[in-house]
Amino acid sequence: MSSQYIGTKFQTVFKDKNIIKNKNISILTKWCNKFAELGLSPKLIGGFGGNLSYRTAKGFIITASRVNLKNLSENDFVEIIEADILSKKVVVKGTNLPSSESLLHYYVYSQRPEINAVFHGHDENVLQKCNQLKLPITEREQPYGSVELIEEVGKILQNYFYLVLKNHGFLSLGETMDKAGNLALQIHRSTDTLTVTNGCILHSTPLTHSEASASETK
Numbered sequence: 066m067s068s069q070y071i072g073t074k075f076q077t078v079f080k081d082k083n084i085i086k087n088k089n090i091s092i093l094t095k096w097c098n099k100f101a102e103l104g105l106s107p108k109l110i111g112g113f114g115g116n117l118s119y120r121t122a123k124g125f126i127i128t129a130s131r132v133n134l135k136n137l138s139e140n141d142f143v144e145i146i147e148a149d150i151l152s153k154k155v156v157v158k159g160t161n162l163p164s165s166e167s168l169l170h171y172y173v174y175s176q177r178p179e180i181n182a183v184f185h186g187h188d189e190n191v192l193q194k195c196n197q198l199k200l201p202i203t204e205r206e207q208p209y210g211s212v213e214l215i216e217e218v219g220k221i222l223q224n225y226f227y228l229v230l231k232n233h234g235f236l237s238l239g240e241t242m243d244k245a246g247n248l249a250l251q252i253h254r255s256t257d258t259l260t261v262t263n264g265c266i267l268h269s270t271p272l273t274h275s276e277a278s279a280s281e282t283k
Contacts, residue, residue: 072130072131072162072165073130073162073163073164073165073167073210074153074165074210074211075153075154075155075167075168075210076152076153076154076155077154077155077157077162077163078154078155078156078157079156079157079158079159080146080156080157080158081158082158082159082160083158083159083160084139084140084159084160085126085139085142085143085144085158085159087121087126087142087144089119089126089242090126090139090142092119092242092243093117093118093119093126093128093142093242094137096117096184096242096243096245096246097115097117097128097134097135097137098134098135098137099246099250100115100117100134100184100186100249101115101133101134101135102135103250103253104188105186105187105188105249105253106133106134106135106186106187107187108133113131113132113133113134114186114187114234115128115134115185115186115187115234116128116164116165116166116167116170116185117134117182117183117184117185117242118145118164118170118182118183118184119181119182119183119242120174120180120181120182121144123144123146124144124145124146124147124148124171125144125145125170125171125174125183126142126143126144126145127142127143127144127145127163127164127167127170128141128142128143128164129141129142129143129159129161129162129163129164130161130162130163130164130165131162132161140159140160140161141161142159143157143158143159143161143162143163143164143167144157144158144159145157145163145167145170145171146158148167148168148171150168150171150172150212150215151212153168153212155167155168155171165209165210166185166209166210168210168212168215169185169210169214169215169218169236170183170185172215172218172219172222173218173222173236173238176219176222176223177222177223177238179240180238180239180240181239181240181241181242182238182239182240182241182242182244182245182246183236183237183238183245184236184237184238184239184242184245184246184249185234185235185236185237186234186235186237186249187233187234187235188234188235188249188252188253188256190253190256190257191229191235191252191253191256192229192232192233192234193256194256195229198252198255198256200227200228200229200252201221201224201225201227201228201229202221202228202229202230202231203217203218203220203221203228203229203230203231204217204220204231205217205231206231206232206233207230207231207233209233214230214233217230217231218230218236225238226238226239226245226248227248227249227252235249235252237249237252
C-alpha cells in the first residue's frame with residue numbers, strides 16, 4: 066500500500082458551505098474513533114487513511130479528506146448529493162473537501178441499494194493473510210481514488226459484504242453502520258485468531274449477502 070496521499074482526484078462543487086447537521090453523525094463518529102483506536106486509519110504522508118460514510122435521503126455523508134478519524138470536529142463531515150464518475154465531479158454540502166474515495170462510496174451505494182454504510186479502512190494483517198482467510202480480493206492493485214479502482218471493485222462487489230482492495234485496504238459494507246463496523250472488527254480480530262491457532266478462524270469462506278446478514282443478527 067502506498068503511504069503517500071496527494072489529495073482528491075475529482076472536482077468538488079460546493080452547493081453550500083454550512084456545517085452538516087444530521088442525527089446519525091454521532092454513530093459515524095463512534096466508528097471513526099474505533100477505526101483509529103485499532104490502527105485501521107493510519108497516518109500517511111499528507112494525511113490519514115480510512116474513510117467512512119452512511120446513506121442519507123439526499124445522498125450520503127462521508128468523512129472529509131485528510132482527516133484524523135481520532136480527532137474529528139463538526140467540520141469533518143461532508144454530504145455528497147450528486148456525483149459523476151466519468152466526469153470525476155461531486156456536488157457537496159459542508160465546509161471541507163470530501164474523502165478522496167467519495168466516488169468509490171458513491172459507486173457502492175448506486176450498485177447495492179440495500180447497503181446504507183460503507184467503511185473503508187487499512188488493515189495490514191488482513192492484507193497479509195487475506196488468502197488464508199479466503200477473503201474476496203480485487204484482481205489488480207489500482208491507485209487510490211481512481212476510476213480504475215472503482216472498476217476493480219465492481220468485478221466482485223455484488224457478492225460480498227467485505228472486500229479486500231489488493232495492496233491497499235478493505236471495504237466493509239452493511240445495512241447499518243453498526244453492521245458494517247462490527248463486520249470490520251470481526252475480520253480484524255480473525256487475523257489474530259489465525260496467528261494463534263494456525264488456521265482456526267472466523268468465517269473461513271467469504272461472507273455472501275445471506276451469510277453476513279445471518280451472522281450479524283446472532
